[in-house]
Amino acid sequence: DGGITQSPKYLFRKEGQNVTLSCEQNLNHDAMYWYRQDPGQGLRLIYYSQIVNDFQKGDIAEGYSVSREKKESFPLTVTSAQKNPTAFYLCASSIAEDEQFFGPGTRLTVL
Amino acid sequence: GENVEQHPSTLSVQEGDSAVIKCTYSDSASNYFPWYKQELGKRPQLIIDIRSNVGEKKDQRIAVTLNKTAKHFSLHITETQPEDSAVYFCAASISGNTPLVFGKGTRLSVIA
Numbered sequence: 001d002g003g004i005t006q007s008p009k010y011l012f013r014k015e016g017q018n019v020t021l022s023c024e025q026n027l028n029h030d031a032m033y034w035y036r037q038d039p040g041q042g043l044r045l046i047y048y049s050q051i052v053n054d055f056q057k058g059d060i061a062e063g064y065s066v067s068r069e070k071k072e073s074f075p076l077t078v079t080s081a082q083k084n085p086t087a088f089y090l091c092a093s094s095i096a097e098d099e100q101f102f103g104p105g106t107r108l109t110v111l
Numbered sequence: 112g113e114n115v116e117q118h119p120s121t122l123s124v125q126e127g128d129s130a131v132i133k134c135t136y137s138d139s140a141s142n143y144f145p146w147y148k149q150e151l152g153k154r155p156q157l158i159i160d161i162r163s164n165v166g167e168k169k170d171q172r173i174a175v176t177l178n179k180t181a182k183h184f185s186l187h188i189t190e191t192q193p194e195d196s197a198v199y200f201c202a203a204s205i206s207g208n209t210p211l212v213f214g215k216g217t218r219l220s221v222i223a
Contacts, residue, residue, distance in 0.1 A: 031209075033210055033211075035213075040120075040215060040216075041215060042117075042200060042213040042214055042215040042216050043155070043200065043211075043213040044213075045210050045211075045212075048210050058210060059112075090154065090155070099145060099157045099160060100145075100157075100211060101157075102147075102154040102155050102156070103154060104153070104154050105153075105154055
């Protein structure tokens with residue numbers, strides 16, 4: 001199961017708190033992605049990055065922020081502006097013209 | 112932007128029967144169509160993919176067909192087994208290195 005890792009596996013957030021989800025890959029992939037999964041909604045794109053120091057908003061970027069300072073790392077911060085953050089968060093990476101590999105996910109719950 | 116519709120949302124089959132899941136997409140520029148299987152609480156895993164220069168691809172009990180004119184693609188699982196029970200997602204993108212747009216998933220139950 002190596003290659004792309006996420007931490008923590010479970011995360012609890014209090015109202016008004018920012019939290020950061022970690023995503024690391026050692027696959028030498030250029031592109032990395034963050035998806036949010038809610039029951040019955042499939043996977044929705046939050047942010048993606050195709051190269052270091054560059055990233056683009058996805059369909060549901062409001063209330064989230066990212067950085068891409070290293071090729072291996074693409075952390076996602078869930079800010080207090082995200083009013084309904086309880087979900088399963090999946091990070092993925094890919095190399096040009098090839099499949100996306102997913103990390104094991106982080107389940108975030110708001111207390 | 113791209114929109115992917117997936118049907119049915121749930122599917123129950125008897126063990127040994129075939130299962131078919133269908134997806135349609137809206138952006139004619141899409142040329143990469145993967146299918147992922149996700150077991151409860153786990154990450155999605157690629158089971159098969161197809162590119163627009165191919166009409167059909169098969170891997171043992173799994174096959175995918177693509178009709179670019181009609182903008183739809185389908186997953187076929189033959190001789191289903193209980194371990195095939197999972198949620199299946201179709202997706203589409205312009206290439207493998209651009210964000211995937213996912214369908215909402217099909218929950219497949221294989222009844223022994």
